[in-house]
Amino acid sequence: MEENYLVQMEDITVEFPGVLALDKVKFNARSGEVHVLLGENGAGKSTIMKVLAGVNTNYEGKITYKGEEIIAKSVDEQRKRGVSIIFQEMNLLKNLTVAENIFLGRQPMTKLRSVDWKKMNAEARRLLQEIHSDISEKAQVSSLSVGQMQMVEIAKALSFDSDIIIMDEPTSALTEKEVQALFEIIAKLKKDNVAIIYISHRLEEIMKIGDRLTVFRDGKYIDTVNIADITMDEMVSMMVGREMTDYYPKVSVKPGQKLLEVKNAKQKNTLKGVSFYARGGEITGFYGLMGAGRTELMRAIFGADQLDSGEIFIGGKKHKISSCEQAKSLGMAFLTEDRKSQGLILKFDLNQNISLANLDNSMGKFGLDMDKENRNNQKLADSMNVKTPSLKQKAKNLSGGNQQKVVICKWLNTEADIFIFDEPTRGIDVGAKTEIYKIMNSLKEQGKAVVVVSSELTECMGISDRIYVMHEGTITGTVEVNDMQYITEELMVGYATASKKAKKVEENEKEN
């Protein structure tokens, strides 16, 4: 090694059932730099950082830390070595206070071996002040906003006096002011010679604070460059790696009637008057950041949660949707964001999963006909190319992509006209992604209305015919199909972060 890296990871391979999450990738970081890790969802960014932090201990490869070879065996051990991580998904205990969370498992003790509350609260106060946060250390975490929770996570990471701090999409839920505070903290940490590994999708942000950049794509190492040497466009092409047109097959269909229309949908704290429509033979995209209210909107349309006010029209007729059962009977299908806890019964076999939404298709003369069920389901599974030895396989034994295909099979089994896909390709491999795009296109060709929620900008732009951009419960931008070619990613991100003034791009008034 000519250079003196604080940490160097080489030939790291991680395999999940059915998916090669990381394929002999490398990564390194120096003290006092911000090293950005960039890539699409499922590229393996979080996976490699979980290896370094000792969360994911099932890896192959070599890690050299402070000049000696180590094996990352546990979070605790890595933390003692000086590696701490701020997770993408919140890891706070909501029923405890801020201070309790920061010092979880290592609360300062009094001589009598009871928790020294005074000292703990004072320490927490000091940490929070350091990051300019006005959150009370005594507040219960459940009362905080997502952004505030993120700040608590950051305070917690700081409390470890780490040499490396990994931040996995730390700004995804922060307000402008909080982001500024975070950047100040990062600048200060750099001065203190801490290495910061920063995972983010936000290119402007990366340009602003990053020193070096490593790009992963589909579990493979692409390149490491100095950020000063490249442009944002170059970053995007490194990340996506191929022409968008190849990756997202487009079929052209003349849009039909409005199958779904929502007017002025409101829900406490989440939706502030959202109106949109989705036509048959068209893919309607919803882009936005985490917490923009897209999932809440879709859940409410499908009857999983209730709207406070607003109107929903299905096929031109107004309906008040009060349950998922009703939504299904009106011809809607809903692929949830979280397939494991909301889409599948993991411990059941594929047959039971696929038939669940429409058992009528499996009914024979004397009730459920298991042979008929298996035949039907096999046809669906074959059409989606589900890779499994048999439909008797339990859902939990399938890879993420195949699980997602099973959920799609479940809904294809119904006679739905309106398909809502909430983050359909999150965390699945490229092959399965393409197959899911194909099925969306085929639904579109059949004249069905497809609504896609996606946080992946390239995907959302590649697959959709029209896009609504949401920010904090409102639609901040609408992009019509004809204008798609003029739209830049920056503009979309601008809408999504509300940094661009909400203005509609040429609405095409003459629908049909």
Add this chain to the structure above:
Amino acid sequence: MKKKINLTNMTSVIALVVLCLVLSIAEPAFRSFGNLINIFQQVTVIAVIALGINLVIFTGGIDISVGSVVAFTGIVMGKIIVEGGMPPFVGVLAALVIGLLCGTFNGVMIAKFKLQPMIATLAMMSMARGAALTLADGQTITGYSEGFRWIGVGVIPGTQVPVQIVFMIIFYLIAFYIMRYRKFGRYIYSIGGNEEATRLSGINTVQYKIMAYAISGFCAAIASVILVAKLNSAQSTAGLDYEMDAIASCVIGGSSLLGGFGSVWGTFVGAIIMIVIRNGLNLLNVSSNLQKLVIGVVILLAVLADSLRHKDDAK
């Protein structure tokens, strides 16, 4: 995976066979035909209660109120038939309706108001027992007509087969068909497998959960009818600890307390195992106090086996 489930079913059957063999050798009286009929007669009440609780357990819930519901419905029936002098079928009907209502009440509390099943049915356990004690006022209600008692003690003409066993087998056949071949059964298992995913698949989970608890209460009432007819008496203290025997039957029979797994026949085998153990211990002159302890150990082992079997699913 299918193999594994079959093996699970087989373990309880194998356990039963081994148990019977051991008892046959240890105590020759166990082998007699009379004792066999005796075992089946004893099993009906618990087996019918277990049938209802089983549905609740399939959904991932629990119902500990059934023992009290047995007492409550028995007392109501006794009051109507013996003290009210009404025809038996009126009393039976009232008992069944009350059982159904108690169960529905549990179901509404749990499915609609999201109470913990253990707590909601604990409340019902106390309420139903209290109602039974108040109504009976310390009395044991006896003196039923021959016709009514036929349900509990009659035999199929020309044979020694008790009618209550025939009833029980019919109930089990119906339950087997519904759980395996009707949508209702599939939904019940699915709720236990993943309630939210089931709801988001457009299934009215609230309704099906209420139905499961309602059926549990209804089965307790049926068991109560058989019990009163058999004993020729209704007591406010009847059915004590029955919920424990019934839950144990389900678990021994392979139903998972996490929900989603289990079979109707497994529960039947589980109920027989429970009774065979009791019967064997009686024949071996083990005191009833010590029997409680033994049964406790058996339940513990069954639950332990359940938790080991479904270790992966708990994640």
